[in-house]
Amino acid sequence: MRKIAIIGAGMSGMIAAIYAAQNHLQVVIFERLDRVGKKLLLTGNGKCNLSNESITTDNYITDSPKVLNSILTSFSREQEEQLFQNLGILTKVKNGCIYPVSNQASTVLDALRIRMKELSIEVKTESMITKITKKDDTYSLCDEFNKIYSGFSELLIATGGLAGVYQEHQKNGYPLLQSLGYKMIPSHPALVQTICSDKDLKVISGVRSDVVVTLFINGNEQGTERGELQITEKGLSGIAVFQLTRRMDELNKHNTKLRVDFLPALTQECMDSFVKKRYQQMHQRTLEEFMTGMIHKKLIFFFLRKKNWKLDEPVSKHTADELQSLLYMMKNYEFEVLDLNGYQNAQISTGGVALEQINPEDMSSKQDKHVYITGEALNVAGECGGYNLHFAMASGYLAGSSIARREWEKE
Ligand SMILES: Cc1cc2nc3c(=O)[nH]c(=O)nc-3n(C[C@H](O)[C@H](O)[C@H](O)COP(=O)(O)OP(=O)(O)OC[C@H]3O[C@@H](n4cnc5c(N)ncnc54)[C@H](O)[C@@H]3O)c2cc1C
Known part of the structure; x- marks a missing residue:
């Protein structure tokens, strides 16, 4: 035999x-x-x-x-x-x-x-x-x-x-x-966590959110995934990010970014009317109160910090256009990917x-x-x-x- x-x-x-x-x-x-x-x-x-x-x-x-x-x-x-x-x-x-x-x-x-x-x-x-x-x-x-x-x-x-x-x-x-x-x-390594450069990641670590993530390499779109995002102290993780890591080669040679839409249910087209309506309804609130109910608490702090705005500032201090720019940031926030979290943590290579x-x-x-x-x-x-x-x-x-x-x- x-x-x-x-x-x-x-x-x-x-x-x-x-x-x-x-x-x-x-x-x-x-x-x-x-x-x-x-x-x-x-x-x-x-x-x-x-x-x-x-x-x-x-x-x-x-x-x-x-x-x-x-x-x-x-x-x-x-x-x-x-x-x-x-x-x-x-x-x-x-x-x-x-x-x-x-x-x-x-x-x-x-x-x-x-x-x-x-x-x-x-x-x-x-x-x-x-x-x-x-x-x-x-x-x-x-x-x-x-x-x-x-x-x-x-x-x-x-x-x-x-x-x-x-x-x-x-x-x-x-x-x-x-x-x-x-x-x-x-x-x-692929199907693995990413290591990103944002200095405020600690603020939002532990957040889990349903998002849309798009991968850009040297400014060119490589793919989009919808799913749960998990934020760690070091970077981004979760299924949507995992899938995209399969396309991240030679990170040291390329400018690699993950653009996250934290408000996927809100389309770009209806954002204008959404902000105007919320502004009219809530202009007497603080910024923290204005954002409460839209996204995870930790993200409110994160995005206001990025804008250099304070949680207890009155909404009326800002114009509707300025608030629209805040929502735009929440829909298009970019994290730079520095590295992948190693073969030892990856599901595949x-x-x-x-x-x-x-x-x-x-x-x-x-x-x-x-x-x-x-x-x-x-x-x-x-x-x-x-x-x-x-x-x-x-x-x-x-x-x-x-x-x-x-x-x-x-x-
Ligand atoms: C944490 C984790 C979770 C995963 N979850 C899933 C999942 O739920 N669903 C899914 O579809 N995939 C999942 N995967 C991926 C999946 O496990 C692998 O793609 C799949 O097991 C590959 O099978 P394989 O037989 O090709 O290789 P392997 O399973 O890697 O087997 C190769 C074997 O060859 C042996 N070997 C290597 N070199 C030599 C050598 N020179 N001499 C003798 N032996 C050698 C290795 O020790 C190993 O046992 C996961 C992977 C990990 C790490």
Whole structure:
């Protein structure tokens, strides 16, 4: 029986292992950590947002939307449902996001482990693979202790990205993939908090607000997201900001700004009449009282400070136009982004092996059809909402079942 090596026991490596082994192939999976699937336990705040009801290429950033589209359409919603059934995982949908009914990421990992055991998949933990060699159509792997594992007819690399990594020696599969000659797209942390320059952030830290956020790089609009904003002492966070971080590369070279609309329900067109009406109604109030009920208390203080106006100043000290300029500021406030809060705090990393180097029908690489690459090791950065685990499963499923089919055809 031919032997298949899989490097990396994350979601995509384990799914590939299961689908290859189900078709009677001997599978050995190598994992650098002491346990398989450790990252899975952190997903969805411990609840594991497995996938999403609506998935298109628009939910991802990649170098090759065409290849991505082929992969996504080859793994249908029905196939995904069968995969969950195969693992014994019951799922539920909440706001379009797919979760295990158990609400526990640990049960997803347990289900994967049970299936791998049933299929007699050999798991080698604490095996950081550092070198791959090929001789006479078979692959040999060398771990960091120079132990050699040989005789593999196919090799699957599912080593993930750089998220969670904070030391040089933990760089996962990147050095391995580079040594094999794959073109790597530069990475940065994504789905992560931003670090911003505003000196008054402390004043508003802890605020959560439903906003619209627009990203500008060197003055050019890059994308807009609606959702909850969370303000920290260091910068901006929350889903809307997370999504936009996928587009923030080389911050040190670009002027990167997040423009926040703190009053998204108030359109620019009706602002004029809104301010005039409120001004007439409340001109006898203080500025703090005038703004009470519009936004979070801490933001009132923040914006008045930006204007150099005092909380207890009477509204009548200002004209309606001046108050309009205050609201304009609240709808268009810009924070300069200095940095992203590191790989160790990020949910994913962007970049990785360029997707254009992959055959979408089976995830094999164009430079060697016996080497497969899946999951976050590839340059595919999904939004929050189950898109990254979906891609890990889709690519793992395609690779695992194709390896099995190919081996079966040979026999
Ligand atoms: C906090 C957090 C929350 C998240 N929440 C969600 C969510 O709810 N929904 C969602 O869709 N996505 C979520 N993600 C992202 C998602 O977890 C990843 O995109 C996905 O797990 C990637 O799967 P993978 O198998 O490609 O890589 P990984 O899960 O990273 O697995 C790669 C494995 O390979 C091992 N490895 C690396 N290099 C080597 C080597 N040289 N030798 C041996 N082993 C090696 C690693 O130790 C690792 O176990 C979250 C991520 C984080 C960090």
